Amino acid sequence: MNKMSDASHILNAALELAQAQDNWYDLSLVELADRCNTSIPEIHSHFADTNAIADAWFAQALEAMLFPGPDNIDHLPAIIRLEHIIWRWFEALAPYHSVTAQMLKSKLHPPHIHHWAPMVFDLSRLVQLWRDMAGLRAGGRRRQAEEIILTGIFLITLSAWCRDNSPQQSDAHSRLLNLLARAEKLGQF
Template sequence: MQAEAQLAKSAILEVALQLAEKSSWDRIHLFDVAREMGVGLADIHRHFRNKDALAEAWFDLADAALLRLAQTPGWQQVPQKQRLQFAYSAWLDALAGHRRLTREMIGYRLQPEHVHLQVRGVLRISDTVQWIREVAMLPAAGWRREGAETVLTTIFLAVFARWLVDESPGTRKTQVLLGRLLVAADLGARLVAGLSLRSPASLRAFN
């Protein structure tokens, strides 16, 4: 039964995305989705309480792609800094098929009357960054962990903002920015912690 519900949710989301691609995210309505699928609004409501829940499901797919990285054979042997780069990239790549719509979803949430969506978005970012830490297997604890989370959140926001408008082939400019920010974060962590390049890897927030 749970599998059937998941399939229904996936089908609804896919129809919504396809319809929005023909116009815009702002113009799509749940009754459009229901009509396209030949079902009633109650059938949509059974899986999505409102339109923004569709956007949440879209970002859930990115989180799922991020989490799948942890199942990669030999993942623990990949250097931490590289794991971080892969983690950010996997999250973004999962959204690449509907980048314009992703940008419009963010714009919809940032409208002045959607304060409740903005609060939800902040919480969402916090959760995603937490999972980036877990997937990258960062060992920091205590104040080092809090500092690392602040840095990772800043990187996430900067890279995501760049990716939303990046028209370069393969979003190369976004990847370059991500690489530079991770290098800067690594250097900053070393300076703050007073670590040298030969310090034990288990004591580093990055690398």
Template sequence: MNDDAALAARILEVALMLAERKGWDALHLHDIAASMDIGLADIYRHYQQKDDLAEAWFERADLALVRAAAREGWGALSYRERLEQAILAWLEALAPHRRLTAEMLRYKLQPEHLHLQLQGLLDISRTVQWLRESASLPDSGWRREVGEVVLTGIFVSTFGFWLRDSSPGASRTQAWLERQLRFAERLASYRLPGSAAGPAQAGWTRSPMR
């Protein structure tokens, strides 16, 4: 890690530490600068607004799900199992600051932060695309479009469930996610009588070649 990247990472860590104490809404960039004994210009080089820190936090989670695909035995898993493990890796990366993560989302949803909400939609789309890539989903055309809609719904609902989950190791979230993926798998394998393909033949639920 070069000096610039190390400083950016350190700024984010200090921001998370301060926000845990005072809350995300009350955090200011000048608080971070004062705590680190650096200038605002040093922060500006890496984060032009406070929400850029939240973006960097969620990007860490995206990187965690991408790295999950390098795990031993990944290629032997079904598409459903890959998706499950990738989503759980994303959530586990956020777990050290789960309450703060919820505060970041509430900050984005404030009425005056419409631009942050639009960015949030783009972030969801980006994460779903990386989930698809990490699972090596093969679909294209309308099957890909249907699969993305289904996967986005599963991802967003699981994230919301996880934010409120107080069970040890987020076990209730894991059970919820498995149910959602298995339901999608059954839906995708459905066939209309006399038809060659079901109405929701989203190929991401099928097992890859072993």
């Protein structure tokens, strides 16, 4: 196997193991190495720790979000483009919904403050991508307002999504739709 397929194999095995144990926080690299029929040094050559594995999972969701949407999406209103783009990120994470929520909780664990700053930068990049992909081109204060509102919409939706046990996290999706509609009604997009 090449290095990429090894990393992909390790990521998938970590997700499956955490899901089977319903516990990301205590994921054992020893158990993961056994499951992958490899060694901890080999895992470490791909991922420094379980946080790096989680980052790889979120990177996959980002790639899914960036995948071109329907051909006519550029002709749709910005609010519909935003919903489509943002929800695609959540859909990519849905197969391991519970594990993903546990990853986020682990990153926010008070002793893990070293994870907080990278999360802020990642969130900022996500918001910028959403704006660009949705065709929002405002500058100045309007751009700042859009960024703040999109960040708030995302954080509220993410919180709802993490707790949502409805089929396909439909409650969180409804929450996203409602928040976007309210922002549009206030003339934000």
